[in-house]
Amino acid sequence: MSQVQSVPGVTPAKGSATIRRIGRRPLLSGLLLALAVLWTLPSLWALVTSLKQTPSIFKLPPVWIPAPFTIEQYVAIFSNDRSTDIGRALINSVVYAVVSTVLVILISALAAYPLARMKFPGRDVVFWSIVGSLMVPGVINIVPLYLLVYTLGWMSTYQALVVPQLASAFGVFFLRQFFLSLPSELEDAARIDGANSWDIFTRLLMPLSTAALGTLAILTFQWSWNDFTWPLIILNQQSMFTLPVALSLLQTAYSATSYGPIMAGAVVSALPLLLVFLLANRQIVEGVKLSGLKT
């Protein structure tokens, strides 16, 4: 926009556009900035609390700059002497989120391919079953799934966390729609050159779909990383707790007002997604627009 208004050949620096915008809408920009700061304060307060020594956490008026700055709250939650072990929970969460993400991508892509590119009997039944299941919220199935997992002898195991998540109707639907949007001319050409369906899938479709696969990966990672209800129900062994479960029980492990360790735990659980968010801001935002389909 700024280029259009400026003299051809003279590109104004990015900063000057920002300054001009503030100049044009000082009130609106100022108001929104103030609101954004307000929106950031709760997260900031959690971070500040986690870096304080315990006495200064309870000081009034509230102290916004930790002095002296300390990491003792983090040391406390990573040591094993309390009844929750955040280090172990961190590992469990990483296993759950990473394994789920990789397998969901793989299984969904395999299933989406024939639904988008092949004609076969039963295709419409399969597709509409998948679409229909998008309208069934996960919470409805927790009782029967719990009994199923219990019968299989999977209580408090990684497979109980991961396997039920792998039937991702959203993943299949999302990738099928993306595959449909790709032109089929290249595939026709490859087929004439003697490529079979597996060649087309692995060498053509998958490489062309990295953006969609990346979006699905981020969404799946976020869902499993933050998943709470299912892990809470099927994990009854301390050593298998994921981060959200371990955090929700930190209140009982310490006392309800042990805000130092609790906020340190909150920061630890927020960091991985903050990192993903900083690296792939746009992809998350794009993905979120579509994720309304998952309920």
Place this chain on the structure above:
Amino acid sequence: MAKSISLPRRSALDWKAVVVPYLYLGPFLVLFLVFRVYPLLYGLYISVTNAQLGRMSTAIVGFQNYSALLSDPRFQTSVVNTATFTLEATIPVLGVPLLLAVVLNRGVALRTLLRSAFFFPFTLSVVTVGLIWAWLLDPLVGPITFYLNRVGIFPPPWLGDTHTAMPAIVLATVWSVTGYYMVIYLAALQDIPQQLLEAAALDGAGGWQSFWSVTFPLLRPVMLFVVIIHIIGALQVFGIIFVMTKGGPADATLSLVQYIYLIGFQGSFRLGPAAAMSWVLFVAIFVVSLIQFRVFRDQAEY
């Protein structure tokens, strides 16, 4: 003669055309049948039994679990609370993100940074959100109470008071989901044809006038979408309540899913009644989903 030669070849091809797709679909279909379709039917069956964890034989009790709900005061409380939570959050969830999106879309300074500031809380788990707000709202040493006291407001102990506990949970929820709905609104705003706004400007419409007469009507389907997504999510509220109040004080924040959790997965693990409640919730959500489906269809027509 030529016909009899080509026939087996064609049927061999047909055979392949049926099997190959199912080889790709196989892993997903097996998981889908075992962990999605079967539990749905199995859950319906459990809901008419007296299933309990550890009980050797379960008996079919008909609709007893459902009829028992009607006379269960805690179930009624949980229904009322869930409806209250859903309704109280609807206006802020509909309005605040829309306002933010409209202002952001008008080209203010530091757009990406501001958008990120509002979106970030959405990346947190409900547990983290609940823990942060429980600390902010601490009645003795929390900063919110302190600053309110400073300006002469002496609030009740938030999560410890039956009148303020639910609004506090709504506040925490709105804080965390605003960025999500804002992004959905932003996408919709960017889809509005620029020509329409230019035409309105040519006809002499001012900023707010063109918003009310052009932008707002075009946003209505998205607003409906946001409301429905919000309702479906809000009817299932659990994690944030589990962390902030455990359903208290005096059941003032006991939600439907929290009650399902208490009945089915605590104490004597009464899975039959829990499954029945799940189905009641499912029917409620399904009705909302049907409306959503119609909205999508109407949008497609439009």
